[in-house]
Amino acid sequence: MRGAAGLSAVAAVLGDLPRGVFAQKSSGITPFRFVHLSDTHIGYEGDANRDVAGTLDRSLMAIAALNPAPEFIVVTGDLTQAAETTTVRKARFVAFRSKMEGTGIPFYCVPGEHDALMDRGELYQKAIGPLHYRFERGGVQFFALDNVSRGFFVGDEQRQWLAQEIHKVDPNAPTIILAHAPLYDLFVPWNWYTYDAQQVLALFQHFRSVTVLFGHIHQLMSRRQPHVIQAAGLSTAWPLPEPVGLEKLEKWPQSASDPLMGLGLRVIDVGASGDMAVNTVLLSDERREEASS
């Protein structure tokens, strides 16, 4: 009887250990490959890229040449260039969509401010799909978030939805968040941030590993925190400067000698343990290979 009292105390103590103290089995992940594409800005006309459709085509050709082939593509916003009229915007969404569908590879998108800020994502929802949603591939959880359609934040309503969805998933499964703007203050004066990012990431506090894939900044930058890694993709339209000071964000004219400079996409291989290997494909490299073969 005395022994039992001692034992039950031990059991109560051990039964409440925080997750992860003891070895845990990794949940069934089937290794797979996917592509991170971003900021295609279809419809843009100007000096920063004189043929945005052409650079997207090149990117899609590079994707088609991948071996093994990717199972799907994620596109983190600014699919189209904003325009004053709905008719023009609609045509740009249609053009983007038909190019993507032409690959025969499934694709998942999130909106960028060019796609959704002017009408709070109304047209985007008709032309592309929901502004935020969740899906699962090969044992990896994906949360596609909208941090642009009402301003650079996720906002109360969407955060409530997120809090509900989070309860439905396994916090030990690798988790990827897709969003257009970074979920940290990268550079606030250029709107390279999400106002309520901390509140959003706090919802994932008990998750074992969270990776945020974002776009918006048109260059490779990343941030590593204990449980969260954030990584930007490349644009297929034009590169942007890194923040240097309190100056207005401007893009520069496309180089005549190196028109594909800074453009590309990223290929992500998810391994059986949920690890991710990221490879960057630069369109300028692809062109050099073309020339030499």
Place this chain on the structure above:
Amino acid sequence: MRKVLWVLGVVALTWAFVGPRAHVALAQPFQHFFRRSPTPKPHVPAKPPAPSVVLGARLYVRACESCHGPKGNGEGFWSLPTGKNAPALTGLTPNAASWMQTIRDGRGMMPAWGQVLNHTELQSLALYLNSLNKPLVKSPS
């Protein structure tokens, strides 16, 4: 008596060994025995924060400056997706209620800040806009 002491001894020892590693519910009431460093006490404000122009100025830098500019004259660091600039917030007709409504609900490409800002924060921003639109004293006429 000895039986009781013995049982207490077993329980106390168990806690002493496992408790600090486990941070457990059962040991919760006694956790302060195991803690190395004191936890700072939460600061409880005496009253809810009042709206202020200082809070407004701070919020403005983080939420508004990119589009409306550091001086509020519409010369921001970021162009709207259409390539245009956000309007100047100087030279507005003083109307705190209507400003707060615009800030909260948004309009066109002006964000709907009510999704992330509370009433006190909206009031503070209105106070800050006021300071950009001086004088707000009633004209003598």
